[in-house]
Amino acid sequence: MLKVCCWLLLFCLGSAQAQTLRVCIGDLSNPPLTFVDHDGQAQYLIRQAANRQGWTVKFEPVPWRRCRAGVESGRYHAAGTATATPSNREFMVFPLRAGQLDENLALGEFKVLVYRARGTAADWDGQRFTGLQAPVLYNAGFVAVGDRLQQLQVAHDDSAQTIHQMMQMLLHGRAQLAAGQAASVQLELQKPEFAERIEVLPAPLLRAGLFLGVNKQFYGQHPQVIEAIWRSIGEVRNSPEWSELAPQLAH
CATH class of the missing domain: 3.40.190.10 (Periplasmic binding protein-like II)
Known part of the structure; x- marks a missing residue:
């Protein structure tokens, strides 16, 4: 009985820790990176990277102005394909290496x-x-x-x-x-x-590179997970399999 209770407790704790990453994308398809009705290259990379951390992803297509405003307000955790402009950096965090933007972790160009x-x-x-x-x-x-x-x-x-x-x-x-x-x-x-x-x-x-731009407050709550997601995006995109998979996701 004790073992069963411990197992149930661990299961519940694991379920409580699992999260959904809410990501907004543009409401118009932007091939090959994003599509409103199916996953493009960027959506696939984000989903795979999050899944490696035990997280799921929910993409919501909205006008880009609403997407940026939603990330700033915290309605969305991240923007799916954001450029690291000065105005975006006011409320989004991007992957860095030695203090500089890490282009190796971009979703695309x-x-x-x-x-x-x-x-x-x-x-x-x-x-x-x-x-x-x-x-x-x-x-x-x-x-x-x-x-x-x-x-x-x-x-x-x-x-x-x-x-x-x-x-x-x-x-x-x-x-x-x-x-x-x-x-x-x-x-x-x-x-x-x-x-x-x-x-x-x-x-x-x-x-310019396009990145998963993350709300600053949300990043502050989950820095290790977000950093791991960014690293996984780079790993998948630089893997030998990506050259074969990417064209299949472009339409």
Whole structure:
């Protein structure tokens, strides 16, 4: 009887310690990293890493502005694919090594391309914009892009929700240039309405790692677990099996 009671006590303690990591992602699919209806590469990496620590993961797709606000307020424990911008670091913790951002523990890359309607005179050469007479468009809530454009002292507008919407705005002359995440831009350019009418400029606007950005207070409560999850993300992504698995998760 004593052994049974001890076993039940240990079982209950283990159940009490098991937790669910609440992670918000964007409400629009962002291949190959996240999808609203199934796991992409980033979701798989986070889920596998958390499972190794005995935790489960619940992903919630919401508009990116709401995702950031939710992490800041504690509604969500983490943002699924966050860049380590100064504004994000005010309320999120990111994996560090010797005080510097550890790119080896990233979920993937945030690569932003600049595109325009063919024949548009405005340009971007990788260093500066020329010929601009209207704000540069970018997706709502993409803080890293806004920060970059602010750094370049360029007027910008994040009122558009989707790449599709921005491409239509370009074709109707409501803007000259727009910026968007590479995979989403290339996917949209496969549509006949844009394929021959929109062109991507050679130089990217921005390249940055995407991480599991964790609410500071939550990290303070579970530092060892979060650090272990970050390490596991790196281990899975750098494993020999990942090169075969990643393409299967990209669609």
